[in-house]
Amino acid sequence: MDFLLTLEKMPTWLAEDNEAQYILKADQDFIKLHHLIGRQITIEFQNQKFCAHCGNQFADLFRMGFCRNCFFTAPEAGESIIRPELSRAHEGIEDRDLEYEKSYQLQKHVVYLANSGDLKVGVTRAAQKVNRWIDQGASQAIVFAETDNRFQAGQIEVAMKSYLGDKTPWQRMLKNDIPEIDLLSEKHRLRDKLEGELAQFYSEDDHVQQINYPVQEYPLKVSSLNLDKEGKIEAVLKGVRGQYLIFEGAKVFNVRANTGYRISLSYS
Numbered sequence: 001m002d003f004l005l006t007l008e009k010m011p012t013w014l015a016e017d018n019e020a021q022y023i024l025k026a027d028q029d030f031i032k033l034h035h036l037i038g039r040q041i042t043i044e045f046q047n048q049k050f051c052a053h054c055g056n057q058f059a060d061l062f063r064m065g066f067c068r069n070c071f072f073t074a075p076e077a078g079e080s081i082i083r084p085e086l087s088r089a090h091e092g093i094e095d096r097d098l099e100y101e102k103s104y105q106l107q108k109h110v111v112y113l114a115n116s117g118d119l120k121v122g123v124t125r126a127a128q129k130v131n132r133w134i135d136q137g138a139s140q141a142i143v144f145a146e147t148d149n150r151f152q153a154g155q156i157e158v159a160m161k162s163y164l165g166d167k168t169p170w171q172r173m174l175k176n177d178i179p180e181i182d183l184l185s186e187k188h189r190l191r192d193k194l195e196g197e198l199a200q201f202y203s204e205d206d207h208v209q210q211i212n213y214p215v216q217e218y219p220l221k222v223s224s225l226n227l228d229k230e231g232k233i234e235a236v237l238k239g240v241r242g243q244y245l246i247f248e249g250a251k252v253f254n255v256r257a258n259t260g261y262r263i264s265l266s267y268s
Ligand SMILES: [Zn+2]
Pocket: 051, 052, 053, 054, 055, 056, 066, 067, 068, 069, 070, 071
């Protein structure tokens, strides 16, 4: 089977057995990655890159799959996307496009704790929290606080960063080198750190979400594949975790980081 596609973040969902499911959106079809695991696949860069925002072709993209101009002007790449505490839509203050920022920021958000190789704190929109956890390759996650908007969640995240990190150790995640962490007791421990007005947002939802990934075999060390340098990837797919494809020979490919790259994909 042969497909042509422009790479973007893989859509995900969780099956009933808590296994993450992934698809790649090709021009004419959806490719369920589950069916490709254990098979030889070939990915070939078509030497074309398209901005994920304006759709124009560029020799190089800048960041997040955006061209330089879109990265610095599009509301989808505004300050509050990376740093929720800088959200201003709740005050009616515009960063790049107030209507967009209102619809994005003024909705329920969660502050969560996750274990994706280390305990971390993060912020996301409540409606897509499980997708976020899958994107990060988390083994478990729990809601810490529920807020009415992005700004409040950002305030809580900033406060929690004094006690724990906010980065995903992606190499550990891809080796499945995950420490045992009791998220519920960590949540209870951190409860007292939520002071003043922020305390009202503490979540009583103590469900610890388990997430499994479709991986036949984890590598002992990992090295990243780079489409600009290698042009072509030909290997057996061993699994998918986070936004990474894991190949035999300890090679990993970050799909999301290659947003906008035009590729062909085939498998036998
Ligand atoms: Zn653009």
